[in-house]
Amino acid sequence: MQIVLLGTAAGGGSPQWNCNCSVCASVRAHAAGTVFRTQSSVAISADGHNWFLLNASPDLRGQLERFAPLHPGKATKRDSRIEGVLLTNADLDHTLGLLLMREGGRIPVHATSKVRDALVHAISIGPVLEAFCGVKWIRPPRRLSPLRRRDGTESGLLYQVVGLRGKPPRFAPGAKTFSPGHSIGFRIQDQRTGGRLLFLPDVAGIEPPLIKSMSDCDVLLFDGTFWSEDEMRKSGVGQATAAAMGHWPMAGPNGSLKLLATLPVRHKVYVHLNNTNPVLLENSAEHRAVRRAGVTIGRDGMKLKI
């Protein structure tokens, strides 16, 4: 399986258009040890020809242009190598990219019924797309099953939902209430190589059954939104805590880094990094702590093969 990190920042990207926090200011000034990051999305493929997106970010247009294997094939005037989009939730930074695919064919969107409801009723992405390409909604399976191409043939990848505690997106009813189905992860396996990817960009906190299964992969792409619980306040840009925003911070005795450090997984990578996260500065103590723990901080364009 080929895995390409198209974008590695959380909502707003890094830097964020209106943010002067110390991290955004450093990135915008091209300080040493910083890079620009677009919003979180991943492309995966078993054969290098047919690709699936894991979330569709608002930065999708540039992401597709920068990664040549996702350029349209040349057999027809209009073409796409994207065989489907798998959504972990209905957040804008994961779903607005669907609207940028409106000029193509009907989009196969793999989403839970709750995510679909949010995209059809709370924000009218579903109905709007019907005036263009349309959407083929697909309920992702609970058990490892073939991930199919547009034409129904097998892609060479198997996939299944990883259930998580999550909330509806901020623009939907009940946005502060955690319940199952609003936010999920995906487990994906290459049928030929056996390579296993665990994609968990939105993890609200420690979940014992999840932790148990987290070693069971070769690549772990994990929620790297916040370094600390009160990062927004400390950065001077807001009051919301990491917990209130549905993200498990990295730092501290109960942080995700301590757990990730112990996992016997070949590639452990933080993705969905918020623009306030000090790990984005390569000369920060926080960045060094992550690297010392054997965990990689995702960068746009990073490629993995399993």
Added chain:
Amino acid sequence: MQIVLLGTAAGGGSPQWNCNCSVCASVRAHAAGTVFRTQSSVAISADGHNWFLLNASPDLRGQLERFAPLHPGKATKRDSRIEGVLLTNADLDHTLGLLLMREGGRIPVHATSKVRDALVHAISIGPVLEAFCGVKWIRPPRRLSPLRRRDGTESGLLYQVVGLRGKPPRFAPGAKTFSPGHSIGFRIQDQRTGGRLLFLPDVAGIEPPLIKSMSDCDVLLFDGTFWSEDEMRKSGVGQATAAAMGHWPMAGPNGSLKLLATLPVRHKVYVHLNNTNPVLLENSAEHRAVRRAGVTIGRDGMKLKI
């Protein structure tokens, strides 16, 4: 008045993610005489500090980062120099950028009641933004009036609606029926210098009262979507005609180029160029014809001062 073309392509940008037409293929291959273009948006300012956007494109995030005067001021942690967004219609390539401004303060959006209706009811951009920053809807005036900053003070610019024949966006009810208010232009004047901008990125066809007033400006930014009426078909990417899509093509005895060539206007610039338009290739006969007529083909980053 400072005028900056943030983006100069029509919906999809150039190249478009799924398009292999000869123009997109050349641009994607970085052929000589081609440049990448993001989707159409313009920034204007009387003082170089406080800016207004003319349409908010899906590429807004990158456009703001690439133009330093639109970076946030450094006095506060979160800031923006954007004092409002003026919309010519509710098309996705003109409005999705509003969602990318959700992390900031309430957005002053200057739009007709029909454009507002489309953004609130046909696509829920309005309601979704209410869960974040909110929108302050402002009805743009029929007579030249002060364009005000967020705090109510005058910006140094005057503005007024230019009425046009237009249609609702494709995703809204009655999308094929032309009637007033769905698509407008703007006339903008600098109070100090007297410099006059006429912004007309969506012109469905020849309108005699409009033509009469088109000479009455120093900068004319004009609909450059299509070269010819049947360009989509000739490019092999669709059947819709320019007229059906609400755009007046450049070519031919009744085309916009013939008219623009005659206008005694200092800067005549085509914007909102569709990715199929052969004028995007600088070595094309069409490109040369436009230049020979004294008209400029807009490029991202182009600056004008009047």
